[in-house]
Amino acid sequence: MNSLLCCQDFSALKFDQLLDIVDMTNRFRLFGRNFFGHSSNELILSLEKQTVSYFKRYHSERMEELRMFLENECFTICPVSQQFTIFDLQDFSFLEESRKQKTDLVGSPKDAVAEQSGFVPIPANFVNPFATAELKSRRQSQRNSRSVDEVEEANMENGSLDKQEEIEATPNLCNTALTLLRFFGRYIRMTSLLPSIADYSVPALTQLFEYFFYS
DSSP states (O other): OHHHHHHOOGGGSOHHHHHHHHHHHHHHHHHHHHHHOOOOHHHHHHHHHHHHHHHHHHHHHHHHHHHHHHHHTTTOEEEOOTTOOGGGSGGGHHHHHHHHHHHHHTTOTHHHHHHHHSSOOOOTTOOOTTTTHHHHHHHHHHTTOOOHHHHHHHHHHOOSSOHHHHHHHSOEEEHHHHHHHHHHHHHHHHHHHOGGGHHHHHHHHHHHHHHHHHO
8 A cells, every 4th residue: 555655646636535545544554553553654654745745736726726716706795694603614524523433432442452462353343444434435525515605595595684684684704714714624624634744734724814814
């Protein structure tokens, strides 16, 4: 697997495709560490190198996209529902999934065995983490995936109030701010999957915010 990562060109991948690769590599590494006591250090180094290279280019493109939003749309009003939260954006849905996974893993009896032996035996009820990866990825992308377009459509259909009353009663965000939130969600998700790139992703998040704020 390390050879595959080293030889691949990630530049043509979409961001979600890269996240799938990082997630699958993490599963592979966790499987090797838990059941075979292998740390897979070389695999992680290869993944970090490829991911950092991709992330630098991706961030440059997102900065350019943000610049275009600021120049062309700037603070164009986008009505949202009263109950709108960042979890209505698909890019943040992973946070709820991560929270549930951490809750399920608290107090696992396997931890003590793993600390003593360095690995644990494969149980009889073992579930293949690689076979379920694609299914989980699809469920996650579908969960809480209400786009801003859907929010706008829902508000347009609710036309019982006149336009002025609707503007006063409905919270408003600007398209550029929503785009910025999406970028934040993608960067945070990447960092949660591969914490070692925080040296690059955290300054990138700050740069995005400062560019938006001071513009």
